Amino acid sequence: AHDYLTTLGAQEIISPDEVKVDSAPMHKGRWAGAIDSLGGDTLAWLTKSVKPWGNIVSIGMAGGVDVNTTAMPFILRGVSLLGVTSASCPQQLRKQIWEKLSNELLPNNLDQICTAEVKLETLTDAFNRLLHGDISGRQIVCL
Numbered sequence: 001a002h003d004y005l006t007t008l009g010a011q012e013i014i015s016p017d018e019v020k021v022d023s024a025p026m027h028k029g030r031w032a033g034a035i036d037s038l039g040g041d042t043l044a045w046l047t048k049s050v051k052p053w054g055n056i057v058s059i060g061m062a063g064g065v066d067v068n069t070t071a072m073p074f075i076l077r078g079v080s081l082l083g084v085t086s087a088s089c090p091q092q093l094r095k096q097i098w099e100k101l102s103n104e105l106l107p108n109n110l111d112q113i114c115t116a117e118v119k120l121e122t123l124t125d126a127f128n129r130l131l132h133g134d135i136s137g138r139q140i141v142c143l
Helices: 002-007 040-049 072-076 091-101 120-131
Strands: 031-036 050-058 080-083 114-119 138-142
Touching: 031 040, 040 050, 040 072, 114 120, 120 138
Parallel strands: 031 050, 050 080, 114 138
Antiparallel strands: none
């Protein structure tokens, strides 16, 4: 998916092999910030490799709910870990956010990001293709 990610604007692409799961308290600072949808070991690695005063936004737990890290990046680098949830977001605020996302924050390259539509009855197949790396981009689920 290297070419695909580059066309979306990625300037640097790292492989999963570069995510070091180790006991080191910190790594060289590489990122000003990050959005993590995995949690677990990936989130722990990000806390260790964010530059001073960097922010990490945690939005998912697909890689696990436990985060094995130390307080060092938070204290020595001033790293902030921000959790995001929509579960208790008031309906009126949700409407305002969706309105912004569908207008002024709508990506210019949405047609490249949303690559296919999937019917509800074919989700099992779509999940299998996703797990095997056969899908690039986002899939829209149609009822």
